[in-house]
Amino acid sequence: MRELAGAHVFVTGGAGFVGSHVVDGLVREGAAVVVYDDFRRGRMANLEWAMANGDVKVIEGDIADRGHLAQAISGADLVSHQASLWLWECESDPREALEVNIVGTFNVLEASVEAGVVKIVMASSSSVYGEACSLPTDEDHPFNNDFFYGATKVADEQLARAFYRKYGLKYICLRYLNVYGPRQDYRSAYVSVITNFINRVAEGEPPIIFGDGNETLDLVYVEDVAKANIVALKSGLEAEVLNVASGRETTLRELADAVLEVMGSDLVPTIENRERGLVVRRWGSTEKAEALLGFRATVGVREGLRRLISWRDQDILREGGG
Secondary structure, eight states: OOOOOTTTEEETEEEEEEHHHHHHHHHHTTTTTEEEEOOOSGGGGGGHHHHOOOOOOEOOOOOOOOHHHHHTTOOOOOEEEOOOOOHHHHHHHHHHIIIIIIIIHHHHHHHHHHHSSEEEEEEEGGGGGOOOOSSSSTTTTTTOOOOOHHHHHHHHHHHHHHHHHHHOOOEEEEOOOOEEEEEEOSSOOOOOOHHHHHHHHTTTTEEEEESSOOOOOOOEEEEHHHHOOOHHHOOOOOOOEEEEOSSSSEEEHHHHHHHHHHHHOOOEEEOOOOOOTSSOOOOOOOHHHHHOOOOOOOHHHHHHHHHHHHHHHHHHTTTTTT
């Protein structure tokens, strides 16, 4: 286990949802951090604590820009690669998904080798599994995905393996389950199930459940996800793929009810037909991450929802009322 104090860590997507929490964790560890973000979804507000309390430099840039990326990453010891288009963005524009998530990741890996980076920890996704054939789903589950986002994450993992074989660039790919928490985007056209539920309840509208309510998510709180990234960067582990999961299933009905409870609402969820292609059950195995990293998620769903909703309320007030 290496110490991060004094290490120079380059974080792509570091002003975004997960990335900014990783930056917070790196600051607490005493690392010097360079944030590289195109601010499509990232926000400087997400970095306020880190910049006030640590050695953090912010560079606006796109991972598709090879020259700028190579210049920005110079001097880095470690890389945390969080920059990515999200699932529905990839469905909306598959070619951009290719250019950002796959070519952009190739650029990050290539620039890491050229800069002499020791290790990269990359954000992958449980989307690579598609509809699970076995539950809880472990890392040996076959790729069963048929969405563009999942396809890009499969490609990214394979690129990491190839760079490791050819150049010796150490890597860990973290397959995130259903991440939620403060700094999650609630304003754009593409928001998560949780933020959609919260937005509707805040507007006095009932949450809409697509399906029969028995579909499940494995909800993992964003600070737990950041903790997994920090532990992965510190560990001596290399050339591994690990789930970052809570290890618990939550049905959409349970989630909707929890949102209503935390928000003090007496609205009743409405049910609509499930959209084709969305998975019925998501439940990740935590055994490998616990065994190899000693990582276990600790924040429960209701506590995580309270923190998310409290942050959202404060953010709306700070931004002038929504």
